[in-house]
Amino acid sequence: MIDFRYHVVSLISVLLALAVGIVLGAGPLQGAIADTLTVQVETLREERSQLRAEVEEAGVQLDRNATYIEATAPALLSDVMPQWRVAVVTLPGVAEDDLEGVTERIDEAGGRVTATVALTDMWADAGQGAFRAQLASRVGDDLTQQPQEAGDQVVLGYALAQALTEDAALAGAEEATAIRTAFTEGEEPLVANWASEEVADMVVVVTPLTTLAEDADDEQIAQTTARNESWRVVTAAVADRATTVATGYARSDADVLVAIRVAETVTTVDGLSSAVGRISVPLALAATQSGLDPQAYGYGIGATQDVPTVVRLDPPATVVLPDPADVDGGEPEDSATDVTDEPTDEESP
Numbered sequence: 603m604i605d606f607r608y609h610v611v612s613l614i615s616v617l618l619a620l621a622v623g624i625v626l627g628a629g630p631l632q633g634a635i636a637d638t639l640t641v642q643v644e645t646l647r648e649e650r651s652q653l654r655a656e657v658e659e660a661g662v663q664l665d666r667n668a669t670y671i672e673a674t675a676p677a678l679l680s681d682v683m684p685q686w687r688v689a690v691v692t693l694p695g696v697a698e699d700d701l702e703g704v705t706e707r708i709d710e711a712g713g714r715v716t717a718t719v720a721l722t723d724m725w726a727d728a729g730q731g732a733f734r735a736q737l738a739s740r741v742g743d744d745l746t747q748q749p750q751e752a753g754d755q756v757v758l759g760y761a762l763a764q765a766l767t768e769d770a771a772l773a774g775a776e777e778a779t780a781i782r783t784a785f786t787e788g789e790e791p792l793v794a795n796w797a798s799e800e801v802a803d804m805v806v807v808v809t810p811l812t813t814l815a816e817d818a819d820d821e822q823i824a825q826t827t828a829r830n831e832s833w834r835v836v837t838a839a840v841a842d843r844a845t846t847v848a849t850g851y852a853r854s855d856a857d858v859l860v861a862i863r864v865a866e867t868v869t870t871v872d873g874l875s876s877a878v879g880r881i882s883v884p885l886a887l888a889a890t891q892s893g894l895d896p897q898a899y900g901y902g903i904g905a906t907q908d909v910p911t912v913v914r915l916d917p918p919a920t921v922v923l924p925d926p927a928d929v930d931g932g933e934p935e936d937s938a939t940d941v942t943d944e945p946t947d948e949e950s951p
Contacts, residue, residue, distance in 0.1 A: 671877045676710060678912065679881065682888045684712035685917040689766040689802035691719045691840070693833060693858060695810030696850075703880040704808060704849065711884035717766055717798035724792050725755070726832035728825070734758060737792065741784050744777035749839065755832060758792070759839025761785075766802050767844045802844075803918055804887050807837050808874070809850030809858040830861035841868040841896075847886045849874050852902025863904035871910075872900030878909065885910035 688708050692701060705715050724730050731754070738754035741761040746768065749756045765781040778801075785793040814826060840846050850859040852872035863870050869890045873879030882899050889910045890896070898906045 675881050679711040682711040683915050686713045687716040687802040688713050688804045689717035690806045692808045694723050696808045700874050707880045708884050716800045716802050720795040722794050726829040741781050744780050755835045756839045759836040760843050763840040763843035804845040807848040811851040812856040814856045826856050830858045833858045834861045837862050838867050845891045849883050860903050863898045869896040870898045872902035888913040888915050
């Protein structure tokens with residue numbers, strides 16, 4: 603058992619050590635300690651100045667690189683996707699600047715954005731499962747191609763792709779119109795805004811930058827993960843139906859694009875706020891349309907390739923519609939005559 607004498611000895615030892623430190627610090631070691639601290643402070647100042655200079659130089663280099671990329675972009679994107687029509691689908695939270703950046707680069711590549719569709723949280727809200735099930739049942743019969751994988755969100759993704767890409771002059775036009783109506787009606791629809799000039803050949807899905815607080819609890823993390831999984835399923839369904847590229851950010855596991863990349867079934871492009879990211883979107887569309895396997899382009903989480911391979915597409919084939927007279931029971935096809943400048947037998951002398 604520790605006795606009183608032990609406590610006294612311990613206390614005296616501490617006091618003696620403190621006294622010796624005070625004496626040495628104020629006496630013979632004072633100058634040495636001060637000199638050492640001065641040297642350390644000066645060293646830290648020099649390191650700080652050096653780091654500041656390196657940061658400034660890096661900033662200048664980044665500006666130069668951005669200037670070069672902007673200057674060469676028109677030549678790089680020229681005729682990459684001439685006359686190809688693109689539908690741009692935005693998820694909730696996408697910045698307007700990102701949407702404009704994607705549109706501008708598609709235009710530079712020779713394509714046209716013919717539809718802009720803004721999806722709502724109703725697609726991924728965990729509490730809206732019954733609503734999605736009812737809507738999937740409603741539009742399921744309108745699909746011209748049934749998905750192999752079951753699930754309400756898969757059906758809805760197929761329906762979205764069909765409504766965006768089904769040619770209005772061909773079979774499926776009425777179904778596409780019915781799907782669009784189902785998606786946009788009501789106080790809380792699946793689609794908040796559907797601006798469409800004509801149908802599209804390709805689809806770009808723009809995802810937002812997502813940030814979670816450092817002190818986010820397990821429930822918040824689980825909710826974000828579940829929501830991102832819903833968006834992954836929907837995007838994969840759209841990509842299964844049409845040439846699709848998903849773009850956005852891959853800075854953290856909270857970003858939707860990171861979840862989309864997991865299955866490796868959809869071509870993705872990260873770094874959407876940068877010139878490289880935006881230029882890569884039409885390049886990725888062309889590469890995917892040409893038949894290249896899905897890739898994860900960029901420098902973020904899950905990226906597998908820096909930039910897409912440059913592929914220049916031919917203009918899309920023009921669909922020749924059947925003569926309405928043939929469809930409605932008019933004259934047989936072999937009785938039709940071609941228009942020609944050559945004289946007929948009756949006109950010949």
